[in-house]
Each structure stands twice: as structure tokens, then as C-alpha cells.
Amino acid sequence: MVLVRQEIGDVLRDFRLQKGRTLRQVASKASVALGYLSEVERGQKEASSEILASVAEALDTPISVIMREVGDRLAVIEGLSPVPDNVPDELVAEYDPSLAVR
């Protein structure tokens, strides 16, 4: 089962790291507990829409940018890749099985 919270967590962490911020900085700016944000990033807790909005704001990233990235990653997981894929699946699987279309 493909879980949305897993991708949301990954995307939030990736955006945070891209911006060179610590969990502590983002949690503080978003007024959420550090442990809670950490669990959200690891896909262990569902973030409410209010928390998502606060964290997105703390990351200076529109929530739409985050959710589109989530949608794109889910599409890759579901084999509905967002970009035209011209590489034969066999070759992809050979080099990186985790990227193979299921």
C-alpha cells in the first residue's frame, strides 16, 4: 500500500536539507514539537493540514510545491512517471532495482 505520509515526510525532509535548516530550526519556526516533526519526516505520524501549512511556511515553500512534489514521487512509485521515460526498464533495473517500474 502506497502511503502518502511517507512521501510527505520525505519531501519535507528533502526541502529542509536543501535549505540547510535543522529539525530544531524548522520545528521552532513552525511552532511544532521537534519530536513530532521528526516523526512526520520519517512517515510515522500523519501531519494535520494546519501543521503542514505551518511547516511549509517555516520552510519558505508554498504548500502546493510540496504537494506537487509528493504527487510526482507517488507517480514514480506507482509507475506513472511524471517525465517521459525512454530508458528500457530492464536497464533501469540492472543499474538500480529501486527505480524499476513495478
Add this chain to the structure above:
Amino acid sequence: MVLVRQEIGDVLRDFRLQKGRTLRQVASKASVALGYLSEVERGQKEASSEILASVAEALDTPISVIMREVGDRLAVIEGLSPVPDNVPDELVAEYDPSLAVR
């Protein structure tokens, strides 16, 4: 504050109606309570990732398709329209202030 659950609810309802299904049919197929699904569609309840996956499956729609539509609608709300916008903002604001870029 832009709330993700509001868009998720709207998208789930729109996909359901597009497919000509009733709340009862989808709730039953997804094994969720009818009242709960109704609240999710109205943006009043957060759906867990497991429930989202079940409802998406009951709608025969990949969860990535649902989440990308959510992302696109959030982008419109945030004025980051997913499609090139050739209409001058002043004109948009004149005809429908709710669509004006903030």
C-alpha cells in the same frame, strides 16, 4: 491558511462524481463509514494515509493522480498556476476577484 484536507476532499468528491458513484458505494468498497467519507469530502476530517489509499482504490484511481490534482489545485489557490497564464491579472480580477493572483 491553505488547508490540504479541503483540496483532498474536493478532489475525492470530484473523482467520485466523475465516475458516477454514490458516497455509499465508495464508502462500502473502501470499508470506511459513510459519514466519515462524507466529512473527508467536505474537508472536515483529515483522512489517514491508509484511508486515502483505500478510497483511491475504491475509485479505481491511483493515489498519485489524486495527489497531483490536489497539488495543482493548491497551486492555483496560491497563484502558482500549473498552466501558463496569458490573461492579464487585471482582467482576471475584474471578472472574478477570487482568481486574482495574490
